[in-house]
Amino acid sequence: MNWLLVVAGAAVGAPLRYLTDRAVQARHDSAFPWGTLVVNTAACLLLGGLGGAALAGASSSRLDLLLGTGLCGALSTYSTFSYETLRLAETGRTFLAAANVAVSVLVGLGAVHLGSRVAGQLAG
Numbered sequence: 001m002n003w004l005l006v007v008a009g010a011a012v013g014a015p016l017r018y019l020t021d022r023a024v025q026a027r028h029d030s031a032f033p034w035g036t037l038v039v040n041t042a043a044c045l046l047l048g049g050l051g052g053a054a055l056a057g058a059s060s061s062r063l064d065l066l067l068g069t070g071l072c073g074a075l076s077t078y079s080t081f082s083y084e085t086l087r088l089a090e091t092g093r094t095f096l097a098a099a100n101v102a103v104s105v106l107v108g109l110g111a112v113h114l115g116s117r118v119a120g121q122l123a124g
Contacts, residue, residue: 002065009070017075033084043076044108048115056123
């Protein structure tokens, strides 16, 4: 029944992604995809925290399935990130497209690292 944990997490993650993206994007009058950046960063932070907890021996496989695979899998969106970057480039906004790639990768890696460190400290 592990798949039910993944489904339950995804059932929360997908609408959370959509609603967060819309709420963030509505506050910015910009072509830059701030909403996607926010949801991807949040998913990276949570997934890093889960990984850090697992490394410290303070995690369970059920929690990893529910939050890691289900929630984070549905919350984060590589396809939307790719599509939005392509649209920026196709519409002549090459600087924004390049900035989206650089910022998304750097912020995502930073969030994973931060989440892992914090969870490791809390668990250890």
